[in-house]
Amino acid sequence: MEIASNLHFQGSYSEDNEVQVVAFSLGQEEYAVDIMYVLEINRLLNITRVPRAEKHIEGVVNLRGNIIPIINLYTRFNINASENEEDKRIIVFQLDDMRVGIIVDQVSEVLRLSKNDIEETDKVYSAQNVDHIKGIAKVNNRLLLLLDLFKIMQ
């Protein structure tokens, strides 16, 4: 798993040191994930609650016959979800042989980030538990938190 997370942002680095990410928002914060892992982005499907599952599991959805677990990052990150249901999306990832989705408030865009714009997390936060944040990217005036999906799955 360690190796996998190290590779996390190398996958789609092009030769000119760029990485393509999908940017989205959770509450007031903006996040991004490597586009290599994104399988598809969907409108909110009917989510079936899974009793007795961990609390950050929102439930499961049917994605063309496949059962996909949906992770609720709001409870996981302690964020208040936006009221606007209309813009909410599910981003489905393919991580190794596993498929999983997350609910986000809004998917904003696909961005190319230069590696130089990405700062290692531990230089920004120090004391907080930010295992799942791979780094922080500065794009114009925005700050994007790069998610480490493998850490979230653990």
Place this chain on the structure above:
Amino acid sequence: MKMDMSQYLDVFLEESKEHLGSLNHKLLDLEKNTDDISALNEIFRAAHTLKGMSSTMGFEDLADLTHHMENVLTDLKEGMLAVDSSVVDILFQCFDRMQLLIDQIESTNSGKMDNSDLVAVLENINTGKSEAASISDNASKEAEENSSSAGVNFVDDNSFDFNQYDITVLKEAISRGFRIYYIIIEVDKGCLMKAVRAFMVFRALEEDSEIIKAVPPAQEIEDGAFEGEFELFITSQVNLPDIENRLSNISEVRVKEIREIDLSSITARKVSIAASTKAAGINNKLEQLEPKKTQKSKQTVRVDIDRLDNLMNLVGELVMHKGRLEQIGANNKIGELNETIEQIDRISTDLQAVVMKVRMVPIEQVFNRFPRMVRDLAKDLKKDVEFLIEGKETELDRTVIDEIGDPLVHLLRNAIDHGLESPQIREQNGKPQQGTLILRARHEGNNVYIEVEDDGAGINTARVLEKAVEKGIIDSREAEQMSQEEAIELLFSSGFSTAQSISDLSGRGVGLDVVKSKIESLSGEIFVDSTLGKGTKFRIKLPLTLAIIQALMIAVRDEIYAVPLSSVDETTLINKNDIKMVQNQEVIMLRGTVLPLFRLKSLLSIPGNDSEEQEMYVVVVRKAEKQIGLVVDTLIGQQEIVIKSLGKILSGIPGLAGAIVAGDGNVRLILDIVTLF
């Protein structure tokens, strides 16, 4: 240059295992009935194929061993060697070694193994009878080969086969007074138009004779694709000199050999060689062989099980969307659509059935390895066992087939080790010396039953109780109160083994409890019927498939769940006032028995509010041997569902067995009764 064979390795492994299986199987047949020529032929064929395959793949040690084995088999076939227990034992040893080799190839990809020990034994057998072989002159040897013809090799090499059809033709010809001639035609070396000469030969013969067989095949001969000479078998009413005459008139062609073959005399000779055979005419022999020869191998394609699962998924989805289409048609009252939907409905139902069928495999696959195992075990334990297999054509889902082997091995071992008595004891007890062990499979509704039945000593419940107390599973007071059934049930508790002595076979710490849990993991059940002194019968009940099951759909508040019908005993409506509290547990009296009640909404903390109704639905489910009532809001109905896994992240949640995609596209969860409470 050596070709890269690695891509064929999987196929090689699969096929060699299959061939080995049939080798073992057929040798057992042969051991039982030493005159069973078709079994011997089958063995020969399988060994020959294995030899070819292994040498192609470059596994020389395997090829070499098979080659030496083949020599012995050839002798058996030609009657140079009698089928006796020593030969059979050696052959079995060879099969074991081959199994070992194949396993090694599978795990390490190396086919290196020293088989010189076995090869030496095989060669010994081979040379031991070689004098006999050299005595018989060439002609009679050939004749012998002809006689064993019932579908086997002819003449000097293996390239000549008489098939069933040919034999029938030959028989027919003889009965109508035709004669059979064997001719070798030699064409001049300098001949420029071999094909033309061959054609002339054919024409000359076909005037009043029929060519039954040609080596090489007639088509190749007519194309001139032969070296110097070719062989023919013809049936004719014409005299031998006439034919010879006619042929010698063709230029550049010489009759190298022409000879009449008399099938009946050949048969007679063959019978005298195979000592144990009763004197019988060729006709009897052939008729006897015919039914056995009819088992033709089916044409098959090997498919990765993942692809089948994929197909199953797609079909499941199709079925689901069909449901939605129906809904749309009904909502909008589109008459035209109905007809099409009906068609789609029919097709998708058929498709579903076909896909299910594809996943089904005859249980033969598992059963086939048992006769050998039982034979060896019985020999080791000095027991005389007649092993019968019934219903091996019964089909089961592939996933179940893969898992059921081990539990059955265990039950069979138990039966031979603990169940069946030794011949002496059996005789003392007035039973036939030979014990009977039956392995039986059959369909019944949506289930498959597999039974392991022996006519041995039966389960001594007194001894079981004694043992259970000794092992501390129960105390002596409990033991006194236990019924016969409860005592037998103890066999399945962990750490129990009734064997007096720990033998090599059973009693190795893996008990019936493992068998039971395995079967339960396959959504099956196991029952025991036993009569002291008469025998024991283990019955395993398994679902036909694990992929599609019948389920009862129920609703609680806003949530819908599926309960596998296999764990539902009944549903009932109860009155709230009838619920009593016993030790802080809600119970109700159902036909005289106390039924503990659980509310699904609290078990699964289902959110929402509702007013308590006066009457409520209870689904009576079975967990192990106990009944439990599950209180739900609504019973929706019975439905066939396609089970899907919840995936890695959500695996192992107690109470959940998987998920389904319902007709409306929503995911519904399947309850697992065993882990729910």
